[in-house]
Amino acid sequence: xxxxxxxxxxxxxxxxxxKEKGQKGIIVFLGxxxxxxxxxxxxxxxxxxxxxxxxxxxxxxxxxxxxxxxEGTQTVFADDVALEDIIWTGPTPSVAEVxxxxxxxxxxxxxxxxxxxxxxxIKGRPVHAIKPTRYYNRMKAADLGIDAPxxxxxxxxxxxxxxxxxxxIELMDKACSLGQQMHVIARKGLRxxxxxxxxxxxxxxxxxxxxxxxxFPTILTQHGEIFHNHSxxxxxxxxxxxxxxxxxxxxxxxxxxxxxxxxxGGKFTPRQRDIYSIVYECNETAFAxxxxxxxxxxxxxxxxxxxxxxxxxxxxxxGDVDAMVETGVGGLFLPHGLGHNIGLDxxxxxxxxxxWVGYDPDQKRSDLPGLHSLRMARKLVAGNVVTDEPGIYxxxxxxxKWKTEGKAKDFVNYDKLEEYFGFGGIRLEDDVLVTREGxxxxxxxxxxxxPDEVEKAMEEDASGR
Numbered sequence: 001x002x003x004x005x006x007x008x009x010x011x012x013x014x015x016x017x018x019k020e021k022g023q024k025g026i027i028v029f030l031g032x033x034x035x036x037x038x039x040x041x042x043x044x045x046x047x048x049x050x051x052x053x054x055x056x057x058x059x060x061x062x063x064x065x066x067x068x069x070x071e072g073t074q075t076v077f078a079d080d081v082a083l084e085d086i087i088w089t090g091p092t093p094s095v096a097e098v099x100x101x102x103x104x105x106x107x108x109x110x111x112x113x114x115x116x117x118x119x120x121x122i123k124g125r126p127v128h129a130i131k132p133t134r135y136y137n138r139m140k141a142a143d144l145g146i147d148a149p150x151x152x153x154x155x156x157x158x159x160x161x162x163x164x165x166x167x168x169i170e171l172m173d174k175a176c177s178l179g180q181q182m183h184v185i186a187r188k189g190l191r192x193x194x195x196x197x198x199x200x201x202x203x204x205x206x207x208x209x210x211x212x213x214x215x216f217p218t219i220l221t222q223h224g225e226i227f228h229n230h231s232x233x234x235x236x237x238x239x240x241x242x243x244x245x246x247x248x249x250x251x252x253x254x255x256x257x258x259x260x261x262x263x264x265g266g267k268f269t270p271r272q273r274d275i276y277s278i279v280y281e282c283n284e285t286a287f288a289x290x291x292x293x294x295x296x297x298x299x300x301x302x303x304x305x306x307x308x309x310x311x312x313x314x315x316x317x318x319g320d321v322d323a324m325v326e327t328g329v330g331g332l333f334l335p336h337g338l339g340h341n342i343g344l345d346x347x348x349x350x351x352x353x354x355x356w357v358g359y360d361p362d363q364k365r366s367d368l369p370g371l372h373s374l375r376m377a378r379k380l381v382a383g384n385v386v387t388d389e390p391g392i393y394x395x396x397x398x399x400x401k402w403k404t405e406g407k408a409k410d411f412v413n414y415d416k417l418e419e420y421f422g423f424g425g426i427r428l429e430d431d432v433l434v435t436r437e438g439x440x441x442x443x444x445x446x447x448x449x450x451p452d453e454v455e456k457a458m459e460e461d462a463s464g465r
Contacts, residue, residue: 001059014055015069021156023128025127027066027128029064029067031063032048048253051157051352056102060078074106075106078109079109080094133351154353155356162341163384164383168254168343169385172343172385174252176256177443177444178206180445181210184447186199187262187447190458192236195232195236196222199232200218211251212251213248215346216257218232219259222243222264224391238264241263241272241424242261242262255343257431259389259429260429263455277451278307283389285306286390292381292382304325304371308329308330316412317329318413334390335373335395337375338388339389339432340358341358359377360377363378387432389427390428391428399421402414
């Protein structure tokens with residue numbers, strides 16, 4: 001948690017942005033509530049709402065706040081802990097004491113939130129709130145009579161959070177350094193015969209021991225063609241490719257998100273190296289292009305062009321590369337977007353609306369395969385933090401569907417492509433800060449990524465066991 005002045009300044013900036021848009025009324029913020037698991041007193045691991053953390057920093061359940069744009073007041077709503085709770089949790093600071101750490105001296109009981117919002121609605125005053133994510137907050141918003149998120153508020157929050165402050169960048173470097181250490185632990189644990197679950201346990205144990213935990217459910221799989229494969233019940237097989245997509249969340253709740261792809265046994269086959277080298281080239285090209293004023297959408301398209309040109313060399317596609325790009329052939333191999341924003345969440349602010357976060361007002365989401373799934377298309381500015389995660393995947397079901405439909409039949413060599421069934425997929429991901437001069441990788445030491453570097457690191461891992 002930062003000092004109180006940081007949160008006061010952030011809220012002051014938000015108020016200014018709202019007033020510049022001619023907004024009146026109140027802003028309602030709902031912090032998260034604890035969520036019961038198997039029974040009421042056995043709860044899921046606590047995680048606060050990220051927007052609440054950004055503006056208030058209070059990492060406790062069942063807090064809310066109202067900012068009155070007209071009267072200039074700011075009120076925190078929560079209840080002091082009762083004696084019966086102290087028996088279980090120990091002495092707890094009062095609501096007034098907690099609110100003071102956020103720079104607010106006006107507090108009231110949580111139940112009074114209903115009265116404050118109802119009064120505003122009765123008087124016909126605008127009530128601004130963001131789209132709630134958690135079930136409790138959805139129900140609470142409905143009870144309060146908040147039936148739709150405020151676009152102007154959401155866009156103002158996005159405008160602020162898209163540009164990371166220096167103090168945030170420092171914490172993201174820390175989260176990424178820890179995330180890189182976690183990935184090294186996973187890589188060193190890779191050897192044929194070991195269960196995937198064992199390796200996941202080792203990397204997640206590090207995350208819990210050094211930070212809040214994982215920033216999203218771990219992907220460690222020998223079926224890299226399945227993007228979100230969270231099944232870890234197989235033994236590592238010699239000759240397989242292993243995709244590890246995992247992020248550590250720091251104690252301050254900033255996320256890292258890295259992906260590396262490794263050959264089980266430590267050496268790429270010629271075919272694996274061919275495809276890996278293309279993805280590596282895409283990753284390096286995307287990073288080199290990342291700079292203020294460059295649209296991330298254009299970088300995605302440049303990466304797609306590289307993939308198709310190199311695939312043409314391998315005989316998997318044919319024809320004019322520009323024509324293939326324009327008709328979406330790249331989506332057969334890269335069905336997801338190049339990257340996304342990252343910050344207090346691995347997919348930062350996408351709960352507010354993915355298009356509002358990832359697209360400038362003059363941009364429209366494409367209908368083309370692959371490009372349609374791009375989460376970050378904006379023109380980059382210094383302070384953006386994005387992921388650079390190109391990939392190539394051979395998805396039998398997708399390839400089969402395109403072939404059956406005759407889709408892109410003039411461009412795709414389906415007979416040769418079917419030889420790659422069982423190959424899996426390759427993804428390489430770094431976390432990148434846009435600077436005034438260009439970009440830099442976040443973290444202490446970049447994970448090995450060039451094919452020779454990967455094989456050398458795995459050879460050293462094996463000799464050190």
